[in-house]
Amino acid sequence: MPELPEVETIVRDLAPRLAGSRLSSPRIHKTDVLRGISRGRMLRLLDGARIRCVTRRAKHAVLELDSGHRLVFQPGMTGSLLIYPGRLTAEQRRYAVLETGIGGREKLVYRDVRRIGTIRLLDERGWASYTDRIGPEPVDPDFDPVELAARISGSRQAIKKVLMDQRRIAGVGNIYASEALFRARIDPSRPASHLGTPETERLHRALKEVLTDAIAARGTTVRDYRTGTGGSGSFQSLLQVYGRAGEPCVRCGTPLAETHAIDARQTVFCWRCQS
DNA sequence: ACGAGGTCCTGCGAGC
DNA sequence: TGCTCGCAGGACCTCG
Secondary structure (H helix, E strand, O other): OOOHHHHHHHHHHHHHHHOOOEOEEEEEOOOOOEOOOOHHHHHHHHOOOEEEEEEEEOOEEEEEEOOOOEEEEEOOOOEEEEEEOOOOOHHHHOOEEEEEEOOOOOEEEEEEOOOOOEEEEEOHHHHHHHHHOOOOOOOOOOOOHHHHHHHHOOOOOEHHHHHOOOOOOOOOOHHHHHHHHHHOOOOOOOEHHHOOHHHHHHHHHHHHHHHHHHHHOOOOOOOOOOOOOOOOOOHHHHOOOOOOOOOEOOOOOOEOEEEOOOOOOOEEEOOOOOO
8 A cells, every 4th residue: 555655766767757757648548536627627737748857755656747747656555556558458558547558558547446546737836835734754864753652742643643634744644653663662542642752753753664664565465555566565574563463573483463442443562572 | 523323336255 | 965144344423
């Protein structure tokens, strides 16, 4: 499920191959992923547009176009962005949501099985207001413990839910929130405002480390996530709690616990180490 | 202002 | 074996 490290991997894979390409004959097969724009208008604005560069913001892959527009993909649970060498096979076309020529015979395809993901096309102003509503990037060098404290201290919500709130911090989802809290030895259900300075500092370090490690591993493939080259990530073998309910804690051996009480999402944690 | 809960969407695994 | 049901989840919405 693409969170920050997965989208970062996709963008790093695609950026050198897409920069400078011109979009041709775009097609949109499913419209329910579009936000704030009709299929017809999006197709008109994409056809012939040139990609200036490809970047990441939070969990979004952003194609910046010469026109000043940005084509913004949010892969959600099951979305992927892939380049295919020529005509799509039936299997490649299955679940394709958007496809476009990018020069030569190559096709760029956004594929999404469950279509929880979204696609936007924003002009400069639209992008400015969109990105302003998203919190700071946790892998940015400027993101320090003071910044983290400022972003989370105002909420009495469970710290795990707060970490996943994109308005507060960008790019963190269920997997990396769970992993960071385990590394920092913090109970995921603790109210965010109750964290003291030492805990906030541990969480800050854990968050940076887990995201950096996951980027180095090219992300976590549990099921649908694919890198920009169609491969799998490898961080799933390094997960310490996510998806490991009932297995022994790597630190103390206690069977890992599972709850759905936070945000109705599965949360796995060690009740002994994280308290 | 904040928090809780429902909704979208489809594939898959559990259970009968 | 073949069916139904519920779950997975991020973001957004409504309601209290």
